[in-house]
Amino acid sequence: MRQLPETDRDAIRIAQDPQFTRWLEQVTATGGCAHPIHLSGSTTTLDGTTGEIIRHYDTRTEPGERLLVRCRNRRATVCAPCSRLHAGDTFHLVRAGLLGGKSVPATVRDRPRLFVTLTAPSFGPVHGAGARCRPRRDRARCEHGRLLGCGAVHDTNDAVVGQPLCADCYDYPAHVLWHAHAGKLWDRFVIGVRRQLASAVGVTQSRFPDHARLSFARVAEYQKRAAVHVHAVVRLDGPNGPTNEPPNWGTADRLIDAVRASAHRVAIRTAYSPAVGQLDLRWGVQVDARPLHADGLGLDDDAVAAYIAKYVTKGAGETGAGTDYRLTTWDDVGSVHVTDHVRALMRTCWRLGGLPEYKPLRTRAWAHTLGYRGHILTKSRAYSTTYAALRADRAEHQGHVHSDSPGTAADARWRYVGSGHTPGAALLAAGIAEDLAANRETAREELAVVRCWPGVASK
Numbered sequence: 001m002r003q004l005p006e007t008d009r010d011a012i013r014i015a016q017d018p019q020f021t022r023w024l025e026q027v028t029a030t031g032g033c034a035h036p037i038h039l040s041g042s043t044t045t046l047d048g049t050t051g052e053i054i055r056h057y058d059t060r061t062e063p064g065e066r067l068l069v070r071c072r073n074r075r076a077t078v079c080a081p082c083s084r085l086h087a088g089d090t091f092h093l094v095r096a097g098l099l100g101g102k103s104v105p106a107t108v109r110d111r112p113r114l115f116v117t118l119t120a121p122s123f124g125p126v127h128g129a130g131a132r133c134r135p136r137r138d139r140a141r142c143e144h145g146r147l148l149g150c151g152a153v154h155d156t157n158d159a160v161v162g163q164p165l166c167a168d169c170y171d172y173p174a175h176v177l178w179h180a181h182a183g184k185l186w187d188r189f190v191i192g193v194r195r196q197l198a199s200a201v202g203v204t205q206s207r208f209p210d211h212a213r214l215s216f217a218r219v220a221e222y223q224k225r226a227a228v229h230v231h232a233v234v235r236l237d238g239p240n241g242p243t244n245e246p247p248n249w250g251t252a253d254r255l256i257d258a259v260r261a262s263a264h265r266v267a268i269r270t271a272y273s274p275a276v277g278q279l280d281l282r283w284g285v286q287v288d289a290r291p292l293h294a295d296g297l298g299l300d301d302d303a304v305a306a307y308i309a310k311y312v313t314k315g316a317g318e319t320g321a322g323t324d325y326r327l328t329t330w331d332d333v334g335s336v337h338v339t340d341h342v343r344a345l346m347r348t349c350w351r352l353g354g355l356p357e358y359k360p361l362r363t364r365a366w367a368h369t370l371g372y373r374g375h376i377l378t379k380s381r382a383y384s385t386t387y388a389a390l391r392a393d394r395a396e397h398q399g400h401v402h403s404d405s406p407g408t409a410a411d412a413r414w415r416y417v418g419s420g421h422t423p424g425a426a427l428l429a430a431g432i433a434e435d436l437a438a439n440r441e442t443a444r445e446e447l448a449v450v451r452c453w454p455g456v457a458s459k
Contacts, residue, residue: 010424019063024432026068027425031081032433034426036068041414048409066417074376075324076313081433083313089390090377091309094217094233097242097384098292098301104242104384111245112236112252113292115304116259118189119284120178120227124170127163129156129224134165144168162224163341170341172348173276175227179371180361181268181281182220182228186374189283190214192262193234193255200258201249211247213237217379219308220372226342228372229284231308233292233383234259241382252291263287271357312377323368333367345370 004012014020030036042058059067076083092102098113100106127133127150136149146166154161164170178185198208218232236255238244263283272278292299323336333346346367353364366373421429 007423007427010422011427012424014422014424014428017063023063024428026063027429027432028436030068030070030429031085031436032429032431033068033070033081034079034429034433035071035073035420036429037071037416038064038066038418039069039414040066040417041412043410043412043414046409046411054408071419074312077324081436084437087309087313089387090312091305092390093379093384093387094308095302095305097215097217097233097235097379098305102385102389107245108235108237108242109294109301112250112255114234114252114255114259114289115292115299116232116234116290117229117286117288118186118232118263119229119286120175120182120223121282121284123172123175123178123225123227125165126170126225127154127158127160127165129154129158129161142166142169159339162226163339167341167344170344172344173352174279174281176345176348176352176363176371177270177276177279177358177361178281179228179369180358180363180366180373181270182230182372183374185266185268185281185283186218186230186378188266188268189262190216190380192266193258196258196261197236197250197254200254201247210239212250213239213241213244213382215241215380215383217308217377217383219311219377220374221311221314226345226370231311233304233308234289235383237382242384256289256291259289260287273355273357275355276352308377325368326365327367336368342370 014023017023027033027036040059042056042060044053044057045055046052047054059065070082070085071079072086073079073082074086096102096104097108099109125134125148131153133150133152133154134148135151136147138149140148142148142165144166146169148165150165194208194214195205197203197212197214198205201211203211213236215235215237216232218230220228220230223229234255236246236250238246264285264287266282268281270276270279270281290299292301292304323338327333327336327346327350330347330350333343333350336343336346338346349363349367349371352358352371353362353367361371362373363371420426
């Protein structure tokens with residue numbers, strides 16, 4: 001008789017456990033998380049005056065004496081259920097800053113608001129998609145003997161798109177160093193926008209916060225050439241943020257001019273290196289700044305929020321511009337399944353990380369993201385709500401936490417005891433995640449029908 005595979009045997013073992021029903025409840029509560037965190041401990045809520053126990057929870061009664069909680073990984077390739085939830089939180093976070101809600105007043109929709117895209121500069125010619133790729137009439141070649149033109153018409157999914165025409169001519173150190181300084185370059189850009197606005201209206205830079213405040217949310221995206229570019233929502237408020245109206249001079253046109261001027265002027269000079277020299281790092285020449293109009297004539301606010309939310313779930317591995325897991329040795333770089341172009345960037349990260357002048361950049365630790373070490377999504381403090389607040393609201397709504405009234409005290413004692421699933425548990429959790437996703441899709445379709453045909457709901 002043929003023996004069942006290990007995964008099936010493990011799944012049967014779990015299903016026969018007396019606490020299987022409670023285990024299912026825990027996994028369902030995590031949304032079918034692929035790599036849940038295992039916690040052990042207890043929480044006791046006491047009356048602050050009498051010391052009487054009001055509520056007590058302990059994992060000793062749970063399956064395996066542990067509680068499963070979400071891993072909260074944003075990458076779809078690592079954990080699809082948590083990634084989907086993170087994308088939803090991002091959508092609401094960005095949307096609140098555009099239209100109000102989540103403690104942000106609805107008046108923000110009438111403020112000067114822009115959707116801005118900043119790109120990386122060129123580090124060397126690469127193959128492009130769409131029209132003819134770098135057509136040239138001559139047959140000129142670079143110093144390495146490779147043609148300087150292409151002339152082919154590449155499909156968007158063609159593997160050659162984004163790859164250098166000549167890898168030996170491509171400036172890999174500049175590419176990696178630009179990634180390593182991209183976060184600081186963004187900070188300089190924001191400061192530059194404030195300075196441009198202040199200069200345009202005759203306000204001293206030190207007094208600008210007394211007149212207006214710049215709020216933003218930005219997301220980083222890898223292009224085909226494995227270079228990061230930035231999409232951002234930029235909003236101009238009064239000095240106290242979203243609760244204040246901006247000054248009369250604060251218009252979308254003036255904000256656009258300030259964004260363009262700052263993007264073209266700001267630069268960061270790298271530390272000097274005998275191997276690389278000293279580089280001036282800037283944004284690319286392609287700068288897009290489009291206004292968002294409350295009357296619906298411009299870009300759609302929900303579409304912008306959904307666009308940004310889509311990119312926070314993509315890791316470097318999914319876009320082909322790296323991997324989602326850290327590389328710990330030089331040999332790891334050679335074993336990763338990536339293009340030669342991306343591998344060259346990883347190896348450049350490793351080489352530069354060994355130079356003392358670049359030690360603070362930690363390019364070896366971030367070789368898996370090609371030297372980029374910033375968060376995928378960042379926002380200014382006054383833009384809108386936070387991920388923590390959204391998660392707390394959801395947990396309270398679902399009954400996972402209790403809002404303790406004044407006069408009570410909580411004694412919480414928790415510790416980490418593991419993570420992940422056994423093979424059989426992973427199979428069952430994946431099924432739960434699929435069922436929940438299908439239920440959400442069905443509910444979404446039914447809601448769309450009700451919105452289009454309100455009378456259907458009463459029949």
